[in-house]
């Protein structure tokens with residue numbers, strides 16, 4: 001397929017572009033940076049320099065181009081989001097960015113549209129022990145500052161599914177880790193004994209970025225129109241245990257335990273590491289996309305990363 005990829009230069013995009021090409025798809029990458037566009041071109045990938053938040057420029061940049069699919073992987077989570085406002089540019093990319101990219105899909109004649117969604121769209125709270133399937137309500141109203149994030153995740157998926165003439169698919173990715181910037185930062189912090197293990201600890205759903213990219217290619221080829229898929233590994237894990245595994249992969253000493261309330265001054269972090277306990281089922285993605293995570297647990301993925 002001919003694919004337009006927003007976020008081709010990002011954390012996931014960097015892994016996804018080679019996987020798409022290896023599967024025989026051609027990619028036109030979008031970036032705001034002329035330098036990154038040159039890097040994409042040097043790697044043999046066509047590129048357009050454009051900000052997806054600017055609808056008119058986006059449509060002008062793609063005028064005359066034809067494609068079968070658009071994939072939206074543009075996010076703006078520079079660094080670890082500590083405060084709510086750190087997520088607002090990403091919220092905007094999920095509302096206006098998605099709307100603009102859907103218009104771009106129409107312009108280029110694309111029938112398929114795949115958007116990046118997020119496992120915490122099920123809600124930042126304690127979901128108990130049961131594994132949630134995609135039938136569980138997604139993006140319920142959020143408390144206080146959380147509502148802006150929930151609204152954007154709701155808008156992202158709803159627009160994708162409702163767009164006329166489009167086969168829309170949403171991938172609810174788990175917590176990314178692997179050979180990428182955030183994991184490397186966590187490993188560096190662990191080496192300096194600056195990475196605390198909260199107690200009590202939340203429960204999270206990791207996904208190695210190579211597995212997330214593989215699921216994206218599978219969804220492009222085999223995903224059902226109007227469907228959301230949980231893209232997580234097989235092993236939900238306590239956040240404290242995830243941090244211990246990161247430290248082990250970094251060959252760092254065991255992290256110190258800190259009381260969870262100490263993270264309250266950074267409310268988003270507190271919600272992620274302490275307040276949210278969530279387990280997701282990935283059976284639908286396995287069944288319908290014919291996809292399996294190569295790294296069924298983050299212990300496996302982090303060990304693999306350390307040995308590489």
Ligand SMILES: NC(=O)c1ccc[n+]([C@@H]2O[C@H](COP(=O)([O-])OP(=O)(O)OC[C@H]3O[C@@H](n4cnc5c(N)ncnc54)[C@H](OP(=O)(O)O)[C@@H]3O)[C@@H](O)[C@H]2O)c1
Nearest residue numbers: 007008009010011031032051052074075076077175176182
């Ligand atoms: N599920 C998860 O856990 C999850 C999800 C997302 C991100 N993260 C983490 O957050 C960290 C940062 O990741 P990130 O993906 O936000 O940043 P990133 O790696 O810098 O990638 C962001 C991508 O979105 C593109 N982009 C952003 N705004 C754009 C706009 N207005 N117009 C066009 N393209 C735009 C960027 O393109 P240009 O900069 O080239 O224009 C880039 O390709 C990573 O460690 C990642 O793992 C985690």
